[in-house]
Amino acid sequence: MYRNLEELTSHPVFHYFAEISKIPRGSGNEQAISDYLVRFAQERNLPVIQDAALNVIVKKAATSGYENAPAIIIQGHMDMVCEKNQDTLHDFNKDPIQLRIIEDMLYATDTTLGADNGIAVAYALALLDATDIPHPALEVVITTEEETTMNGALAVDASHFTGKIFINLDSEEDGKLLVSSAGGVHVTQVLPITWANASSDTVAYRIGIKGLKGGHSGISIDKERGNSTKLLGRVLHGLSTEFPYALQQIDGGLKPNAIPREAQAIIHIQPSDINSIQEKVEQWQHIFKEELQSSDAGVTVSFEACTSTSTNVFSEETKRKVLTLLLLIPHGVQAMSKGVEGLVESSTNLGVVTTTETEIQFENEIRSSVKSAKAYMVTKAEALANLLGCEVRIDSDYPEWPYNPQSKARQLFEDTYREKYGKEIDIIAVHAGIECGVFIEKIPGLDAVSIGPDIFHVHTPDEHISIPSTINNWEYFIYTLKRMKVD
Template sequence: MYKNLEELRQEIVFSYFEEITKIPRCTGNEKGISDYLVDFANVRDLEVIQDDALNVIIKKQATPGYEHVPTVILQGHMDMVCEKNNDTEHDFNKDPLQLRVDGDMLYATNTTLGADNGIAVAYALALLGAQTTPHPALEVVITTEEETSMGGAFAVDPDHFEGKVLINLDSEEDHKLLVSSAGGVKAIQRAPITWEETEDDLTGFRITVGGLKGGHSGMSIHEERGNAAKIMGRFLHQLTDVPYLMQEINGGSAPNAIPREMNAVILIHQNNIQHLKDKIEAWNRLLKNELHASDPTILISLERMIPDTSNVFSQDTKHKTITSLMLIPNGVQSMSMEIKGLVESSTNLGIVSTSDKEIVFESDIRSSIKSLKEDIVARSKLAAELAGCHFMTDLDYPEWPYNPDSKIRKVFEKVHKEKYNTDAEIIAVHAGIECGIFIDKIPGLDAISIGPDIYDAHTPNEHISISSALNTWNYLLAVLEAMKEADL
């Protein structure tokens, strides 16, 4: 157990980790850390490439006796999610992170720690700087913009690599071997708005669907949590016996987040107000019955507003909006037959927004099977056409399919059994990581992903297990050493 940061920095991995926490590296602001990596390589006379996307590739020759072992690509990303508590004064563009040790855990103080994926950078630096550690020839690639678009990985030139074995260091669970991830694409449906004026004797209300848990659409979609957009669509569709006009609909924070809240503004006659309230009360009973296990606090609420009768949706626009909410695919679409409990394909309607010209519906489509991803896109496009809307896709990234014949996985399994006298757990995730992009770029690439226990990533409470980080480091070293005798 380490009592303080001074003790912890005696470990070479955490010495490097502390060093990079002093360098600004929010996604989109990676120039400083990228240049640091280049300087690190130059000082040690290592071959280094920095491309236009600020990705850095550093190559190191095999240690004596490992010249015959296939070259290994080690991969992580240099950027981090920059979040802080509301009452925290911290400028991510210049201020170093304030690290603190708490038992077995390392935190930053009231900000994200950047262990995702700074620990991979620290592992890479420790290996590149080592003098006697046995290893095959290494091609270390540290990418940019992973946390947003994976733009760095997409920009990497595959001609820079000789290796056909990839060890990704961006997992967050110790003693688990990640062997597959989903590909994804953002689907965008646009409903053009025709505005109309209406009569003055109407009352305005804001309807809110709230009280939902939400969650990451890759990690939580199988939990059948309520989607506020889809629920709002159902409610408005069933509101046929209460004549109303519609003015706007907004909600959701990101395509890959299950929306927790959705608001719609409607206008009705005074004599229909009680009927609307009764309808909401009935639907609250219905939804609490449907979602009592996943979202017991769901609530549809009503707030009176001063109406603006000069600007409401035409009946055609209203119809397109509700039809879109009803028809856009959402939720789990298929489960894996190879890995028990793994979602194979899904889609999440994450954002609905109203502007002066259109209502936009943004969905996150995922699948570990390319053809199934394409099928969901096709069905989403058909739903848009049936609703009279425009459709497009963006941010398409490839899947990482499970490889039952992976040789590098067998090496990791063998070393884990010998080192810990227990089997490593084989896992897959219904989320996107960069392995899929590299596999798509480098034919025949054999990939695996490992990492230490990281908790509450992307939040100011992010922390990493110190013992787990050191265990993963030693496990990685043992695997690299064992490659001398492995069949790769």
């Protein structure tokens, strides 16, 4: 076991993971990490392309004896989800990720770790830097904005590639070979705000939901964890049936593809109702603790006085529409796969709710491995929006990755695993969005697989990665490259 970071970073993969952890790389803020990758390639005299979307493509010639083997495309993404708890002082635009080892796991310190998908970047850099690893010609592509829009992958010029075997390094379970994934689309329902004036005899209070686990909206959606914004909507609706309050602001979640862990609303109430509302809030906390005792036992509902700098509140009509949207926008699993036992087919995640000066935005991440089912969920979101006078914004529509029963790449990785470990690798499909589907649409005949080490609680401040698994998966990866020699 590695006892400290100095020992751990003596391994080439963790050396480069530590290096990129010093560089801000939240989605949409990839200039610095993209430039770092370009410099890395230039310093090693490797051909490199940086496109307008800041994707980086690095090529490396085949090692001796592998000149006749087909080129291999290796892919990951450079951006990460930037999540922290509200009381954590960390600026993702400039502060490095603070790494720490606990037993055989690598964590950040009160923030997301960025192993999703920094570990792919570290694997790629270690491979490109190595002089003792045999391999075919490599075409390494590291994309941007995977965690938000997949615009990086969508912008890649496929003419840069000659390879037909595609190894994605964005999987999160060691000993498993990923061969299919869901498609997705980002749908935002935008409600215009009609403002009114708060009564002069009211006081401002903040209602907050905290203590939820959250998680990746694809991988963790079947765990039925609480959605802070949906829970807050239930509280606000319940209070509206008993107390004449005005709603001033509501915000929840940070990323559309992360199940929201925290949410808050500011309401204006009569001083005479404070104690009664406090009792109702305590009742809601008891209800949620019972409902979520297995998934989110730490849930809390707070009610505290706050200072409001504005007397503007939502009109009663806007308030009614907000509560209706919070109640009726679906969240969670919508359908299970009929062909793969235990696999989520379709889901939706109400990931972010934001109040601005003019509108309230409800951001949803819709996923499905069936194109028509994804389209149907979008249609329902549009229908609800139309009923309530909302604008609908649709973007980041990316394709599913269908299972390929004739995949030679899958067979190669299966054979290699059996040869190396003496047992069968698990073949899996996931409900998360993987960029393989985008590249398969761009490159006819592309044959894709995805591998990766054990990563836990991605998209949350508790994200961590298994150190032994990372090393094991790395050795499996380079062993498979070595096996690609053509005599």
